[in-house]
Amino acid sequence: MAFFSENKYTLFGVAAIILWSCIVALIRDVSELFGPIGGAAMMYTISALFLTLVMGLPKLSDFPKRYLIIGGSLFVLYEICLALSLGMSTNRHQAMEMAVINYLWPAITILLSVMLSKKKVNRLVYPSVAIAFMGVAWCIAGDSGLSLSVLATNMTENPATYFMAFSAAFIWAIYCLTTKQLSNGKNAITLFFIATAVALWVKYALSGETGFEFSVSSTFTLLLAGIVMGAGYALWNQAIMGGNLILLGTLSYFIPVFSAIFSSFYLAITLPVSFWQGVALVTFGSLMCYLVTKDKPKTRSKKYSGAG
Template sequence: MPFLYAFASKNKYTLYGVFAIFLWSTITAFIRDLSELFSPIGGAAMMYTVSAIFLMTVMGIPKIKSYPKRYLMIGGGLFVAYEICLALSLGMANSRHQAMEMAIINYLWPALTILLSVLISAKKVNILVYPSILLAFTGVAWCIAGEQGISLDILLSNISDNPLTYFMAFSAAIIWAIYCVVTQRISNGKNATTLFFSATATALWVQYFFSNEPSLDFTLSSTLTLLLAGIVIGAGYALWNQAMIGGDIILLGTLSYFTPVFSTLFASLYLSISLTGSFWQGVALVTLGSLICFLVTRRKN
């Protein structure tokens, strides 16, 4: 016990980051569940509201004047757009299995972030970056095509089944990649996550009131799920902020690239989804492609 206590004390910030990654891995399952319990927009609006309140409780109420204006406008706009696209792509999917496909598409953002960084950088990069990015995209195609095998006709047929959700999922991946690159340059080391969560909740509530979604019907079970989801997602961001203070950034960065695996595993258990071998192979390809991108660019830098 003394050894474990000493290890935890010395590596507490790294442990915070590990917990944050595991908490983030639940977002696919929770968003989909809330969309079924309430509605896609209403469920997401309530979840982000709970998360925003939780973050304000543990991190304090953000002061708008302390953040750079460009960061608030550009970074905030990208953050809100990403969260809405992600939440609605998961909630509006035709089935739980299709929601899993949306989640995997979203996890293209690490590879896209590196691709964008490479394109705007004047430095030479390892040639392995490009096949690694292609590997990640192949993994997504593998998940969408299923056991039938990858072909353009099959991919287009599956996408045409619900084109809006696929569009939002791909948009989410691209938007978050841009967010990661842009905010690093304009945030001046500030983190307005709490404020951005509040803005996301507000935008979703406006969208909900102008939508045709049914009124929200609360039960004890659905309310507990809502509170759990909001607190878990908010806690993930709060713990990650703490991890950045003194955690092992290389270890956490590497571990974060396995989030698609953790997320798929949790969602398949929580939502009682039976995934095919080809889907898991696609998840592995997305993870491997993104991880190789990270490793070869880290060595180069």
């Protein structure tokens, strides 16, 4: 109990990372059971309800308007692109490719921050970003070998999903950079989830998807997916209050690996060696981006203590 009380915020963050690693597989499963749009709409509705119960419903007046409008729009766009890119993939293996593309966002975030910053940066950041993108290309090309023709052929099979996946990675990177400046330290995640659910229901009403078939197992999967997603954000919100952010930040870069391992078991798919190599490259590239750009601790001069 003493260990938990001393490290509870860090443990909350570790739990959030584990839950986020399960999201890809659960979104894909829900989309197969209820349809990509309708399934996502129900899942985000459950997440919004869960967050409201756990964190309460905040007042709009508590947040800066620019944060609500710009941050909320980016969040909704990201979640819709992510959910639909996974749900509309041709098969489960392609859904895993969408997940890996999404995990480019840490490298893209750092790249954009470097491009916008006037500070001198380590030049290793650029090859690090290139390694992350090469990892995605490696995953998409598969055992056919890395070439532009192979990449173009694979991506033209379902261009909409690839477009949404790449868009999601860039949108979330922009979200991370802008909301830090606009939020004034406040977190409107519950409101953003509600907005995402509403947007998905509107899209569902305008789509050709009709009806849902519920069973005990499908209902359980839906509830589990919604709660897992909501709980991940709720726990992370607690973790950043007093957790070891250096440890949690480092661990978060391994989410692509954790996600691929969990998804391969949960979705019962065999991922080729080339896919795992690509995941490793994305993870390594993103982690290198972080390491070469993080601020170095300032060394303090030792004060004279009176000792000889």
